[in-house]
Amino acid sequence: MKTxxxxxxxxxxxxxxxxxxxxxxxxxxxxxxxxxxxxxPDWVPLNKDLVVILSGIAELVLGLSMVFLAKHKVTVGIVLALFYVAIFPGNIAQYVNHRDAFGLNTDQARLIRLFFQPVLILWALWSTGALQYLRQRNKVATR
Structure with a gap:
């Protein structure tokens, strides 16, 4: 992928x-x-603790990659954005199932939190140059 x-x-x-x-x-x-x-979410067919551990490992790898793999930042940014998309159902499940966590103990607080996921997605794409890369690639593809 182009730098x-x-x-x-x-x-x-x-x-x-x-x-x-x-x-x-x-x-x-x-x-x-x-x-x-x-x-x-309850529909995930794995033990909840295992899901948390696996997502923690993924977050650690992605976080370290964001900090130290500047040469591959576009790829890392896209993967991190996709990770944020993949975990979004968990945020929705917390809201729909009225589950308290992280001080989010009202439906209003849990609903407001849902609007921050797109911000994280854009942050990952913008800060790594992935947004610029995807726009440039799209321009070339539409010519």
């Missing part, structure tokens, strides 16, 4: 998001496991 030039601001936000993902991974794997289990 895209990103600004200092984008790179700072990429590293911040990577550090956020590493922190979330630590929570998944240690002190917040029960909280994260509240987000695993």
């Amino acid at each position: 895209v030039r990103t600004s200092l601001t984008q790179n700072i936000f990429r590293v911040i998001l990577g550090l956020f993902m590493i922190l979330a991974a630590v929570g998944h794997l240690t002190f917040q496991r029960a909280e994260f289990q509240a987000q695993v």
